[in-house]
Amino acid sequence: MNADLGARLTEIDARIADAARSAGRDPASISRIVVTKFHPPELVAALYALGVRDVGENRQQEFSEKSLALAHLSDLRWHFVGQAQTNKARAIRSTAAMVHSVDRAKLANAFDSAAEPGSSTLDVLLQVNLTSDTGRGGVAPEDLLALAEHVAAKDSLRVRGVMAVAPLEEQPARAFERLRGCADIVRSVVPDAEWISAGMSADFAEAIAMGATHLRIGSAITGPRPQHG
Numbered sequence: 001m002n003a004d005l006g007a008r009l010t011e012i013d014a015r016i017a018d019a020a021r022s023a024g025r026d027p028a029s030i031s032r033i034v035v036t037k038f039h040p041p042e043l044v045a046a047l048y049a050l051g052v053r054d055v056g057e058n059r060q061q062e063f064s065e066k067s068l069a070l071a072h073l074s075d076l077r078w079h080f081v082g083q084a085q086t087n088k089a090r091a092i093r094s095t096a097a098m099v100h101s102v103d104r105a106k107l108a109n110a111f112d113s114a115a116e117p118g119s120s121t122l123d124v125l126l127q128v129n130l131t132s133d134t135g136r137g138g139v140a141p142e143d144l145l146a147l148a149e150h151v152a153a154k155d156s157l158r159v160r161g162v163m164a165v166a167p168l169e170e171q172p173a174r175a176f177e178r179l180r181g182c183a184d185i186v187r188s189v190v191p192d193a194e195w196i197s198a199g200m201s202a203d204f205a206e207a208i209a210m211g212a213t214h215l216r217i218g219s220a221i222t223g224p225r226p227q228h229g
């Protein structure tokens, strides 16, 4: 298994570097986060042995359990990329290097309240909903400015930029173009919030062309996800 995993990781990293060069960008300016949801801690440990230091999870319980099981890998950075409930903010904050999915004021308040005295600030991205389905995760683009102002006022949170998932029913390049406009809105509030988390297994090349700084790649590296209930 590890030979295949290593081969896929090498191949995806080569494709990331190619896409970056085609876009006139330095591959070193792009962070590749491996999304390991539904896979066991052993797979994360195997990725670590291959040099991976950034991994992502989308459910709090799995995030907490896996990071605890792998706490000895102390320089592994855990990214939270999923929908979060306010009552899970404390558990997420205690482990996360970065939260990609802050999409409402209440959730930002919960992450802010969860700060331990003297703890460092938490890097957060504001997740934008690029679909017309309001049930999806992410703030509506028209509400992004107000959210950015709200989160920027929280001392224990540092707004670093935006995050989005490309809608299934649209060309990713077009959706990412709108995300770039959203990134500009956030920078009008927080000028150094330059990060854009976009690009998954199927669309990371388009995301790189648009200016993504953080890619969240799962199955193209990990292989198919195990069945889950």
Ligand SMILES: *Cc1c(COP(=O)(O)O)cnc(C)c1O
Pocket (backbone or CB within 6 Å): 035, 037, 058, 081, 082, 165, 200, 201, 202, 216, 217, 218, 219, 220
């Ligand atoms: C699962 C997931 C990914 C990775 O998806 P792949 O298609 O497997 O690359 C990226 N971002 C989020 C928010 C996810 O939930």
